[in-house]
Amino acid sequence: MPRGSFSARWINLPGARVLARADLMSRTSDRKPPFLARLLGQAVARIYLRRPEMAEVIAIRYRSLRGFLVGVGNELAYRLGLQRAPGLISANLELTNHCNLKCSFCPTGNGLLARPRGFMEPEVFRRALAGAGPLEFMLLFQWGESLLHPQFGVLAQEARAHGARTLVTTNGTLLDDRRTETLLGAGLDRVTVSVDGDAESHAAIRGVPLARTEAGLDRLIAERDRRDLDLAIDVSMVVSPETEHAVEAFEARYADRVDRVQKIPLLTCGERRTRCREPWRGGLVVLQDGQVTVCCVDHDGELAFGDVSENSLRSLWNGPAMKELRRQHVEGDLPPICARCTEYPTDAAAPRFSKPKEASKEAPHMQLPPRGDQPHGGPRPRRGEPAA
Ligand SMILES: C[S@@+](CC[C@H](N)C(=O)[O-])C[C@H]1O[C@@H](n2cnc3c(N)ncnc32)[C@H](O)[C@@H]1O
Ligand code: SF4
Numbered sequence: 449m450p451r452g453s454f455s456a457r458w459i460n461l462p463g464a465r466v467l468a469r470a471d472l473m474s475r476t477s478d479r480k481p482p483f484l485a486r487l488l489g490q491a492v493a494r495i496y497l498r499r500p501e502m503a504e505v506i507a508i509r510y511r512s513l514r515g516f517l518v519g520v521g522n523e524l525a526y527r528l529g530l531q532r533a534p535g536l537i538s539a540n541l542e543l544t545n546h547c548n549l550k551c552s553f554c555p556t557g558n559g560l561l562a563r564p565r566g567f568m569e570p571e572v573f574r575r576a577l578a579g580a581g582p583l584e585f586m587l588l589f590q591w592g593e594s595l596l597h598p599q600f601g602v603l604a605q606e607a608r609a610h611g612a613r614t615l616v617t618t619n620g621t622l623l624d625d626r627r628t629e630t631l632l633g634a635g636l637d638r639v640t641v642s643v644d645g646d647a648e649s650h651a652a653i654r655g656v657p658l659a660r661t662e663a664g665l666d667r668l669i670a671e672r673d674r675r676d677l678d679l680a681i682d683v684s685m686v687v688s689p690e691t692e693h694a695v696e697a698f699e700a701r702y703a704d705r706v707d708r709v710q711k712i713p714l715l716t717c718g719e720r721r722t723r724c725r726e727p728w729r730g731g732l733v734v735l736q737d738g739q740v741t742v743c744c745v746d747h748d749g750e751l752a753f754g755d756v757s758e759n760s761l762r763s764l765w766n767g768p769a770m771k772e773l774r775r776q777h778v779e780g781d782l783p784p785i786c787a788r789c790t791e792y793p794t795d796a797a798a799p800r801f802s803k804p805k806e807a808s809k810e811a812p813h814m815q816l817p818p819r820g821d822q823p824h825g826g827p828r829p830r831r832g833e834p835a836a
Contacts, residue, residue, distance in 0.1 A: 479680040479707050481507035488516065501798050504708065508638075509537070511613070515584040518730060526728035529778035531771040536762060537730030539580055540744055541607070542590030543568050543597040545736050549619050551644075551654050553688060553714060553813050555747045556591045562748050563735070567596075572738040572756055573603050579760025583612040585637070590733060591747050595622045595631070604634035613637040617684065621656055623664030628671055632679065640682040640710065641665045643702070645694030653690060669705065680707040687797040688714035689809070695796040711797035715745055716811035718790030723777040724801055727770065732761050740764055742773065745801060750785045 481489070489507030494500050510516045521534030544567045551557040586607045588594055595618055597603070607614045614634070620641040623631070631639060643665075644650045647658040654661070665683070672679050683702045685691060691698075695711060702709050726743045733741045739752040740761065746752075753769030764770065776782055790806055791799040 479678055481511050485511045485516075499798055509584070512584060514582070522728050522730045523725075526723075526725055529723070529774075531774045531778075532766050533728045533730070533770075533774070535730060536580065536732060536765045537584045538586060538612075538732075539576060539583055539761060540587040540590050540731060540733040541568065541573060541576060541603075542592060542734060542736045543573075543588055543594040543600060543603065545590070545592040546596050547593040547619075548596065548622065549593070549654055549656060551619075553653060553686060554591070560747075561591060564737070565592075566736050567598070568603075568734075568736045568738075570599055570603060572734075574606065575738070576734045576756040576761060577607065577610050579756060579762055580610075581762045583610065585613040585615060586610075588614055588616045588636075589618070590735065590744060592736070593619055593622065595627050601630040601634045604636060608635040615640070617642060618664075619654065619656075620661040620664035620668075623667055625667070628664075628667050631668065632671055632675065632677060636679055638680040638682065638707075639668065640684045641668070642685070643683050643698065644685050645691030646697050646701075649691045649694050653686075653688075665706075682706050682708040682710055684710040684712060686714050687711050687794045688792055688813075692794055692796065713794055713797045713799055714792040714813065715801075716790045716792050716808070716813060717788050718806060718808050718811035720782065720787055720790055720806045721780060722806065723780075724786060724789070726801060727774045727777055732764060734761070742770065743801075745789050746785055751783060 480486070485507045486503070488510070489503040489505075490500075492506050493503035510519045515537055518535035518537055522537070524530075525533040544565075545556055545561060545563060546565050546567065547554075547556045549557055555561040588600075588604055588607060594600055594616055604614055604616070614636045615638040616631075616636060617640040620643075641661065641664065642654075643658065643661055644653045650656075650658040650661065665681070669681055672681060683698075683706050685695070685698050687695060698711075699709050724743075726745075731742070733744055733746070734756055735741065735749050735752070738756045739749050740754040740756060740759070741749050741752045743751065751773065753773075754764045754767065759767070773783070777786065789801055790808065790811055791801060792811070793799075793809060
């Protein structure tokens with residue numbers, strides 16, 4: 449389907465059949481969200497959320513009429529504390545939880561990840577897509593380096609053919625000529641390269657010189673420009689005690705080189721009592737072995753409530769386990785992983801999951817969930833009833 453075209457899809461709001469996937473106004477380049485999406489992003493961020501820094505994220509997430517309407521419905525359901533939410537908008541597909549780096553704050557790199565490592569089978573990937581229905585976008589990564597997946601290019605193209613925008617975040621260190629070719633041939637909409645602060649903090653956290661990461665980033669930008677592709681290329685840093693001092697230098701270094709300079713707060717392990725938006729936001733996460741959870745913070749699938757080999761993503765979205773999780777959040781009866789989910793408080797980056805009042809500079813990096821007397825790496829606990 450050509451980008452920016454109209455295609456008739458039906459929205460899943462009760463009783464409403466609305467022409468969907470109409471872009472929120474045509475645009476000259478896919479590297480920037482359409483004008484109307486940016487305008488709506490500004491309005492929602494400033495007036496409704498009172499967080500102007502969220503405008504860009506909203507414009508990137510909600511670029512079609514369908515996406516916007518389902519997003520509004522999901523937000524209403526969150527506000528009203530409903531156990532059903534109108535629709536699935538996105539899926540995170542963890543192509544692998546293997547990685548070539550050992551970043552100090554990341555459970556994949558620092559050994560805290562208790563799940564077995566592997567590569568998503570193409571069959572699992574296809575089942576996830578088949579059961580998802582129309583999606584606005586797919587994130588082709590989770591807790592690992594997706595460019596290590598031998599079929600990365602093929603799977604990314606299949607995701608694109610499904611009709612969703614496709615995004616990937618990479619550590620950039622594997623972007624040699626061959627992988628750059630694969631990435632550019634996959635029809636992705638956005639590639640984000642992770643850089644952590646300045647050269648010193650980046651090397652300390654990621655264990656590789658910034659020059660190596662930048663070589664991949666520069667190669668990708670140069671080749672994208674040479675081919676005149678509509679691919680947005682971003683950089684993203686994690687704001688933490690180790691990198692906070694370097695935020696300004698980071699922004700200055702990349703502002704003119706990339707389409708977006710993103711900053712996200714470090715996930716920390718604190719104390720939370722309030723409802724989180726994530727169970728209503730419209731996304732599900734498929735781990736490399738096919739298990740489904742609802743939040744990317746759930747790195748060991750502690751909340752996992754289904755498997756794409758047996759359940760469609762669409763049925764899981766409002767299945768018994770998701771309804772139960774939403775009830776727990778509404779009633780403040782949070783499951784352990786949610787009760788300890790906080791983010792590093794900083795003016796430089798907006799929290800996605802937590803409320804600023806619950807954040808603490810002293811909270812440690814996120815850690816393994818307490819597993820009672822289960823041996824480390826033992827079978828994961830399951831919550832809720834079997835999915836419908
Ligand atoms: C887990 S990585 C996977 C993609 C790829 N390997 C990379 O490094 O960009 C996805 C994103 O999560 C971020 N990340 C990793 N550990 C984190 C943590 N403890 N808190 C916040 N973000 C984290 C990374 O910096 C990266 O931007
Ligand atoms: S942040 Fe990315 S590159 Fe670093 S260890 Fe985690 S998955 Fe690997």
